Amino acid sequence: MPAIKINVLIVENTKLFREMLTELMQSHHSDTVTCSSGAAAIETTKHRNFNLICIAYHLPDMTGDVLCQQLRSKPQLKNSRIILFTCEDNVELLKGALLAGATDIYNKNDFAQFQTYIERYANLVKSNLVGQALLIEDSPSQLKWLKMHLECTGLDVDTFLTAEAALDAFLENQYDIVITDMVLAGKMSGLNLVRNIRRLPSDKGLTPIFAITAYDEISRRIELFQVGVSDYMAKPLNPEELLFRVSNLIKQRQLYYELANERKVLREMTLLDPLTNLYNRMALNQLLPKAIANAKRDKTAVSLVLMDLDFFKRINDDYGHDQGDQVLIETSNWLRNAFRQGDLVFRWGGEEFVIFLNKCTLAEAKVLMEKQRERFERHRVAGHAITASFGISGFEDFNAETGYGELFKQADKAVYKAKQSGRNCVVCAEG
Template sequence: LAVDHFTHAEDAIDRLGQQHDYDLLITDVLLKGRLSGLDLIAHVRNLPESQARLPILTVTGFDEAARRIELLRAGTNDYVVKPVLPDELAVRVNNLISNKHLLDQVIRQQTRLREMAMTDQLTGCLNRRGLRDLIARQLANRRRKAQSCVDALLMLDLDLFKKLNDNHGHDAGDRVLAAVGTCLRKFLREDDMVCRMGGEEFVLYLPDCQKRQARSAADRLRRAIERLHPDGLAITASIGVTTIEPNKPEDLDQALLIADRALYRAKRRGRNRVAMQHRLNSA
């Protein structure tokens, strides 16, 4: 075991702010300095969720019921009474660390299952459910922070994809879709999202993206796909673009419908191009 030792709670708090992979915190109730072991426990339990789960073993010189209850209510997972028996300490430390590792494993599995439920397995992009969930979360967070931003929605469809499938087979079509998915994911900024809606259709959600930026992004993306040549095949894409204005009644479904109308206009005008539309009833 690697152990970092501090005599002051303040020093332990500083280290916890720098290093997040500890398996156990052992603290005495009485520490040097201004803060006590109870203050340290309270600090840990108020950290972000993953750090707040850090197991805590508290050492105390008192074995009264009131002190035990106080420690447990403060958030300690277990305690030992002085004088500490080495065998007892070893068992309690082993139990707490083992339980933490089991919990970490369960959380990793749950995270993986959530990611799988929200991800298109062929392209690595979000699926329709994943896109909706993440956009809803982002918009709710923005409302809490009273932020007001224009967002862009890009609907992209690979041109003549059915013909590609018919001529080269569905395996080649799948490889093309996978390559396009990789291209789209590389294109994203940190908060952007890309979803495979189904078939050869993708949607990109670009938060805090004005109309001019959205048009420029769509043009760059269209050119990137034209240069791709997955499996040696020439492919192009048509893209419909719309923006979601703050404090407007349009919901995601309506924004998707507007982007779909813009995409249809791009197809009708000859494919391999970008079209923009901002209202459902635009010509």
């Protein structure tokens, strides 16, 4: 059974477009009602709720934004998605429609875009989640209601009225998400339950926690995030929003596991540096010659950077080896997130890193590395002021015999020059 039934109201007086929309909605098994005027839509929604309303901007008796405003004022349609359709690109008109309460606006001439939107919406609504949820709520009726909605998505749900009992279950079992009210029946509050979970070592402590609260004030929200909840919603809960948010958290969690597993496999293959989790020298020897040969074949420019931290030995000598390690770890985390997909970052050894920049000319690489150099200058790394020197080589001449070995040699010479020139600078190889 799908978690949420899609009820659609289509307000459109052009027969062809009305039929196109109806067909699309029915292909996703939604209940569809059609009207051809604003007045008919107002009448139809007198006592009915729709979670999706599609309105043509030009209706025989009113414009779509006026109808949108009237529908929005009905309490049962407060949270509906209202989509307006127009053929016009008039910015003021579009702005007015959003102000009137439209969720989004689609151009009638780009039906494919709307099809994609509906597919995504339908997939999310009907998504079959696989996982185990721990649900804690002190009101038995609310607990039953929440359990029913969560189970409709495919989740297995264990329920508890108190945090104490829930925590015992949490320690014994493997849950993909914890959904908890903040005010609970026992002595332990929802906040304390979150604190207890976050304190746990290992992956258990990272389980997504979704908080439900009766009080939606800024200070409470900040408090929730501070103790470590992943997301929250204030009562009264809208089941559709709740399920989307819960589904997002579970998918993020699953993605995290997939990445963690991938990393484990790589480490086992001894391609990752154990301290920084960056690719190591062995990975470099496997990946770089191939990447450079591919670039040559595709005639795309690439650049190779050698980055060497300046006076790194002093950190070890003055603050200890652990602090030195922290600097290396934080530097690696920076570098890992600093470049585009397709670029590769390696720990070459000690405090030396190699960065392969795909589809990047020497001039572009210089600008990028200048930014990284400034970043070191501006921000402390693991609490320490440290700078770095960069040597860059690149190839744009695709007929030349230059391969990985030559590029590496040139970058190495350039970084040597950077060190000789006083460090904290970027030097490009002369070719």
